[in-house]
Amino acid sequence: MIYTVTFNPAIDYVVSLDAFNPGEVNRSQSDYKEAGGKGINVSRVLDRFGVQSTALGFVGGFTGKFITDYLTEMKIKHDFVSLKQDTRINVKLKADGEESEVNGVSPTIDEEAYKQFLTKFDLLRSGDIVVLAGSLPSSLSTSVYKEIVAMLKQKGAMTILDTSGAPLEEAIHASPAFIKPNHHELAELFDTEVKDDQDVVQLASRLHQEQQIDHVLVSMAKEGAIYVGKEGVMKLSAPKGTAIHSVGAGDSAVAGFIYSWQKSDNAEEAAKYAVAAGSATAFSKTLCTKEEVELLLSQVQVAHL
Structure with missing residues (x-):
């Protein structure tokens, strides 16, 4: 449940x-x-x-x-x-x-x-x-x-x-088991600056290793997201579109991760679905639908770092 x-x-x-x-x-x-x-x-x-x-x-x-x-x-x-x-x-x-x-x-x-x-x-x-x-x-x-x-x-x-x-x-x-800070919140956690992807990976890796958090997904708006966890380190690109409705985008990403994780037990697939879901809500007038998410899913490219 x-x-x-x-x-x-x-x-x-x-x-x-x-x-x-x-x-x-x-x-x-x-x-x-x-x-x-x-x-x-x-x-x-x-x-x-x-x-x-x-x-x-x-x-x-x-x-x-x-x-x-x-x-x-x-x-x-x-x-x-x-x-x-x-x-x-x-x-x-x-x-x-x-x-x-x-x-x-x-x-x-x-x-x-x-x-x-x-x-x-x-x-x-x-x-x-x-x-x-x-x-x-x-x-x-x-x-x-x-x-x-x-x-x-x-x-x-x-x-x-x-x-x-x-x-x-x-x-x-x-x-x-899972946290989803954005890059500003990640910097605030460590009282430092996040200047590039390398900084995000370093800080997220500390959360994964030192605090034993299984899945750390750092959202970075139009720059996509970085995942650090049991299945490695990944940079996920964000789908292209016009942002209309930012309210609920992060919550949609959380729901997307849960939905895909339950189906696949695969962090890469779950992180991709999370990014697509967050973008689908941002591009819509309200919270995303499953159909809207899956239309964007193929645009989320994963690079293993």
Whole structure:
């Protein structure tokens, strides 16, 4: 079974305008709302690939109900802990050819709610996959991901981690099976600069060897990605296309890796699918479909370094 965890979900309210004029009334050309949050996005993409998962995390209020109703309508399983405070709303503003974001304030997760959340893993079996994705609310310690990774590993689960900053810096010491930093986050982890592919390989190799992380996939936008792991070191080219929608591209890459890894047990194939999936979402107006990914797959070229 696959579980996705989103500590910080949101309603993503996406608004498109010709131009944004501060201090004036601006009228949108179009807008839409969808259930957001990195783990939820992974569940949504997996669903588009025909793979079932269960979305875990925390929701509250009328905005939380929107998220659960949204997932129920899509027939995606979910088992959230209910909070008294409303789930946040994130505004994604598209104007003048640029994307801007205003992210809402996260609700508080108290000790009782957190303990209730941990019980969701009581029935976890060896071989299950758990995706821990996104930021942590300020009400939780930055060590939460590290603690959960350690607990899940004892249960024999494969842990997929996609976060940044202090939560990532701490969690890598628990040796998750897979991480997907971008090259900026990788540089931040080691408090250094990443100038070229060689720097990326060197730092990713340290994560693989010193922290015993099986799969390190470093995304580099239009430059593709570098994989370092059990099956060696690879540079993967990015498909060509026009970036339209960056939100969810990284989550699509995570879903792509999981989908292909489950089928093939081959890191090269999984990394290729991840790159194609991330690009397919970036080239689309919303999260990618399986058909869109497989149209791009042949463009992802692999060079073994």
